[in-house]
Amino acid sequence: MQATASYLSSTEFWDDEDLIFLCEKQDIRDFQVNFVPVFYYLAFTLSVLGNGLILVILVKYEKLKTVTNIFILNLVISDLLFTFSLxxxxxxxxxxxxxxxIMCKMINAIFFIGFYSSIMFLTVMTIEQYLMIVQHFSVTITRKPPYAALTCMIVWIVSVLVTIPEFIFSGIKDSEQGLLCDKDVKTHVWNLIASFQQIVLFFLVPLAIVSYCYIRIIQTLFKHQVRRKDKVLKQVFIIVVVFFLCWTPYNVVVFLDTLNYSQASSSQKCDSALDFVRNISENIAYFHCCMNSLCFTFVGTKFRQHLSNLLK
Incomplete structure (x- = not known):
């Protein structure tokens, strides 16, 4: 699990020339022990309840043969997969x-498969809306269930492939605090590659694609003076916005942390303020796993109707 296990040690020594810097991280350790577990359990509970409701509604009231519902179903599964690791x-x-x-390796893999697939499914759903509204592909092959099923299969395959290094390098090791589940990498090259992969491939590229698609969609709606609001478009748009609001602070911190690690001296790497910001941004990002279901329930009129019928 990126950035979390590395702070379990409350004290670290940095050897810079003839000086030894004592890096105290007891405050970070106390914060993780007293606050973060409660937050994870809360996110797990909300995610299971919310995504579970959406799953029941999809199966009970919706036709899973439509393209949009196929994507929504896979997004819910992705969020639940991510939630399972918390x-x-x-x-x-x-x-x-x-x-x-082996459980250390599997939980790390499940965590990142759910994370990467969630990003890609949100991007794919935005592209699907762009093709339907801007390119008028509503009747072509891109709007047929076989296309959606193939797209989902590709997303899951890519998510598994990019997670293989996490599975290989993760493992347990002894420390003063007990057994740690962390990456066992002798060189820091992989950490730099992993940071680059997360920031560029799974944040900046999806952000660029989503921004372009919605700019073109808004232009099309205004150009043709469409008064009827597309409820599905509104729903997907809010989901995507919530995702990037949750994950932007974390990716910014990862970028700053990478610069700090590669350029700063050993004494400067012991930055407790950055550690606190990193932990808080991580918690915000991980809370996203229960946000999609809230968007479905309170934004989508159709889902609110289904939820009302289900509760009755």
């Missing part, structure tokens, strides 16, 4: 890693 990290932060080495 209780393990919560218990880990409050104690130590008590599970086996």
């Amino acid at each position: 209780p393990f990290w919560a218990f880990y932060l409050s104690s130590e890693w008590i599970f086996k080495n």
Whole structure:
């Protein structure tokens, strides 16, 4: 799990020439032990309830043969997959890693598969709306269920492939605080590659695609003076906006942390302020796993109607 396990050690020593800098991180450790696990359990509970409701509504009231619903179903599965890892990290932060080495690898893989696939599904859903409204491909092959199923399959395959290094390098190791579940990499090259992959491929590129698609969609709606608001478009748009609001602070911190690590001296790398900002931005980003269901429930009129019928 990126950036979390590395702070379990409360004290680290940095050797810079003939000086030894004592890097105290007890405040970070206390913050992780007392606050972060509670936040993870809360996010897990809300995500299971919210995404579970959406899953029931999709199966009970909606036709899963439509393109949009196929994408929504896979997005919900992606969020639930991400959510499944949170209780393990919560218990880990409050104690130590008590599970086996293979579980450390699997939980890391599940975490990143859910993370990467969620980003790609949100991007794909935006492109699908762009093709339907701007390019008028509503009747072509891009709007047929086989196309959606193939697209979802590609997304899952790509998510698994980019997560293979996380599975390989993750493992348990001994420390003063007990067993850690962390990356076992002898060189820092992989950490730089992983940061580049996350920031560029899974943040900046999706952000550029989504921004372009919605700019063109807005231009098309104004050009043709369309008064009827597309409810599905509004729903997907809010989901995407919420996603980037949740993940932008975290990616900015990852970028600053990478610069700090590669350019700063050893004493400057012990930056407790950056550690706190990183932890807070991580919590905001991980809370996103329960936000999609809230958007579906309170923004989509159709989902609110289904939810009302379900509660009755």
